[in-house]
């Protein structure tokens with residue numbers, strides 16, 4: 126038995142578009158109306174209406190923090206037209222969490238953009254960052270007194286690569302040049318947002334906030350020890366895992382490192398072509414691992430290895446997402462338990478960890494994959510929106526209560 130640190134943050138995450146429903150003013154909703162995506166989000170989990178019920182479940186499961194995102198397109202459905210009623214909605218959400226003793230951890234950008242912003246050119250245009258920064262300024266002024274933890278941008282590289290390189294997410298582009306531009310734009314937006322947030326806290330004489338991004342880190346393991354694979358793994362680690370974090374750290378704009386970790390990427394670069402070096406993964410089933418329902422490799426040890434690598438930053442880390450989509454709830458529990466064991470191992474190795482946030486509190490809309498993948502601790506029946514707590518959630522609740530695994 127190992128104890129986690131005192132005041133450890135224990136909770137689960139959601140994002141607005143994946144759970145709220147009827148986010149009709151964002152670019153995902155717009156894309157869902159065409160033939161580009163296989164499923165539309167519709168009412169999602171009706172969390173916009175049912176949030177208090179969901180947070181009551183989180184409380185019952187001993188969560189002491191909850192990560193969620195504020196939907197920019199609700200707050201500003203058309204340019205400059207801020208909606209006081211929607212701001213009130215999120216104020217109620219934060220108040221409800223706090224009344225239940227649950228610390229809000231607020232994400233400001235989680236993959237979606239207002240339609241008007243994307244029509245102007247979205248993140249592919251540097252000069253448009255100012256719109257996001259104006260939204261950040263507005264929201265942070267509203268909620269500074271209630272919120273300590275902010276995440277400016279969720280998984281910037283997942284966003285830029287899926288939306289601008291792989292063409293899988295709106296706006297569906299396939300351009301390496303634009304991917305690089307969007308990534309840089311997001312980095313600049315974070316750096317400026319970080320400064321805005323800190324300035325507001327200083328002006329209001331509030332205690333320093335904790336501001337970061339949620340970085341998606343993958344365990345890049347090589348399939349065969351060839352030179353190509355070694356170079357490919359080095360590049361992926363450097364560019365995909367650490368480039369963004371390094372850039373933000375040079376600007377001194379991270380108070381902790383938010384890490385989203387899911388599993389292994391088995392590097393198999395068969396040629397020197399850039400696409401192979403950066404993207405090709407092994408499809409043969411040697412070195413087989415257990416998989417989630419989307420076929421991603423389960424690799425708890427990868428979390429330990431990445432955390433030990435991140436030790437060099439000398440900053441605390443927060444696991445802002447870790448989770449599995451599966452119909453097999455025993456496998457979900459094994460996944461969680463084994464990742465918590467690796468987390469414990471990293472803490473033993475000297476990594477400062479602030480908390481563990483499971484993805485996700487409830488089953489939800491998994492972007493281009495639709496509703497089939499079920500990541501939730503709580504099952505959602507999409508016919509009647511009934512919530513049912515899974516056995517794995519109860520086991521995790523025991524860990525959250527005792528603080529040991």
Ligand code: GAL
Nearest residue numbers: 140279280283341385484491
């Ligand atoms: C992350 C993302 C979440 C969720 C999760 C599971 O990349 O931040 O929105 O979809 O993956 O795939």
